[in-house]
Amino acid sequence: APEPTPRPTPKTTENEDCATDRLGYDFAVALDGATTLHWSLVENGAALKAALVVAGGGDDAWMSLGWGDGLMVGTECVISERLDLPRKYELTSYERSGVDAMPERRQTLTGTAAYEEDGAAVAEFTKLISEPGEKVVGANKIVWARGRGRIANHGPRVGVLSVDFATCDTKRLRVKTVSSKKIRAHGGLMLAAFAGCLPFAAAAAAARRLP
Numbered sequence: 001a002p003e004p005t006p007r008p009t010p011k012t013t014e015n016e017d018c019a020t021d022r023l024g025y026d027f028a029v030a031l032d033g034a035t036t037l038h039w040s041l042v043e044n045g046a047a048l049k050a051a052l053v054v055a056g057g058g059d060d061a062w063m064s065l066g067w068g069d070g071l072m073v074g075t076e077c078v079i080s081e082r083l084d085l086p087r088k089y090e091l092t093s094y095e096r097s098g099v100d101a102m103p104e105r106r107q108t109l110t111g112t113a114a115y116e117e118d119g120a121a122v123a124e125f126t127k128l129i130s131e132p133g134e135k136v137v138g139a140n141k142i143v144w145a146r147g148r149g150r151i152a153n154h155g156p157r158v159g160v161l162s163v164d165f166a167t168c169d170t171k172r173l174r175v176k177t178v179s180s181k182k183i184r185a186h187g188g189l190m191l192a193a194f195a196g197c198l199p200f201a202a203a204a205a206a207a208r209r210l211p
Contacts, residue, residue, distance in 0.1 A: 018168035025051060027168040031144050031159055037065065041165055042126060048137055048165060049111065049126045052080070054146055057121030059083050063146040066091070067137050073098070075143060076135050080123035081151055083114040088127075099151060106134070138165055 020028035025038040038051040052063045059082060066077025073091060079099070080086040088107055092098040101107075111126040129137045145158040162171045 018170070022051060022053075025049070027165075029161070029163065029168070029170055031161075032157065035063070035144065035146055035157075037144070039165060043128075045129075045166070047126050047128050049124075050078075051122060051124045052144075052146075053117075054121045056119055057116075057146070058119055059116050059121070060148055061121035061146060062149070062151050063121065063123055064089075064144060066143045067135055067139070067141065068143065069135075069140050076102075077143070078109065078123075078125055078127065079151065080114045080121075082149070083116065083121065085112045085114050086123050086125040087112075096151070106131075138163065 018027045018029060020026065020038050022028065022038045024040070026040040028036055028038045030036050034055045034057070036053045036055075038053065040049045041047070042049045050065065052065055054061045054063055057063070062079065062081040064077050064079045066075045068075035073093060075091045077089050077091065078086045079089050086109060088102040088109060090100045090102060092100055108131060109125045109127055111124060113122070113124040115122055127137060141160050142163055143158070143160045147157060163169070
């Protein structure tokens with residue numbers, strides 16, 4: 001009889017905080033008590049394969065992962081809303097109308113998926129680290145947010161961190177949000193400024209080949 005096909009096993013890491021049990025991914029970091037980011041560098045380090053998982057999110061969660069220079073306005077991000085496929089957006093103001101989908105020619109994500117898994121909301125995508133006319137993923141800060149229903153004010157469910165995607169060297173950073181008078185529903189990543197950030201090496205990591 002033919003030998004059975006071996007089952008893949010999750011990759012392990014010396015940093016227990018970065019271990020993932022999700023097949024097809026190399027690292028994971030808990031963003032808050034319910035949200036986990038899993039990722040791998042693929043295409044010889046030129047692309048980020050990511051999965052955002054919100055425990056208990058079901059089919060009513062929205063989630064966002066973005067990158068920028070620390071200001072809400074100007075952030076570029078990927079958003080999945082109520083299990084819609086992830087798409088690329090630019091944040092141009094604090095208003096809901098300032099959450100602008102990038103034009104179709106810039107909707108270059110691959111491997112997109114959004115589904116419910118054991119009560120969790122999951123959004124998966126692969127994005128090139130560097131694309132013409134866009135910010136380099138991880139060249140400065142990574143910001144995330146999540147909520148319920150349609151995209152709206154995230155409240156405290158938002159954060160910022162620096163991550164070396166090749167090694168999972170992670171630094172959590174303090175978030176400073178704008179006054180509540182200014183936080184009308186705007187969808188994802190309502191951030192005025194971030195402090196204490198050390199730039200990290202995702203751009204360099206993009207040039208590295210994973211073993």
